[in-house]
Amino acid sequence: MTENDPPALRPNLLALRPDLTSSTLAGAEAAHSLVSESNFFNSLFHSCNLQGITFESSELDGSxxxxxxxxxxxxxxxxxxxxxxxxxxxxxxxxxxxAPEGAVHVGG
Known part of the structure; x- marks a missing residue:
């Protein structure tokens, strides 16, 4: 393992496709956890420690x-x-x- 390799994931919690609609998690400890295929649409994360967290293939559009x-x-x-x-x-x-020098981009 080199300095640039991500740390090995040692899941403490595995949550696959959980339905946490209208849930509140307060003071939750989830170090070394894996959350996959989950939907947090219109959710609020308040005073959360997300240090060292990795987001892969995730949509944060409109966040x-x-x-x-x-x-x-x-x-x-x-x-x-x-x-x-x-x-x-x-x-x-x-x-x-x-953009490469001299390239012109038209549009949004």
Missing amino acids: LFEGCSFRGVELRNCDIDGLIVNGVRVGALLRAFL
């Missing part, structure tokens, strides 16, 4: 992160079209910055 820390966060192979940080359309800025 709001307010007062959150993103120190050390890495995005790999992610669709950032429409990403807005503090009112700045970061997705469009990065697309323009990373």
Whole structure:
């Protein structure tokens, strides 16, 4: 294992397709957990510690992160079209910055 490899996952909790509609989890400890094929549509995560968490093949479209820390966060192979940080359309800025010199992009 190299320094860049993700840590090995040792699940403490395995939740496959759980239906937690209208549920409240308060003070839950879920270190080393695996949650798969789950839907958290229109949910609120408040004062949660998600340090070291990995999201794979997940949709965060239309989500709001307010007062959150993103120190050390890495995005790999992610669709950032429409990403807005503090009112700045970061997705469009990065697309323009990373475009080959002389390339012209027309559209959203």
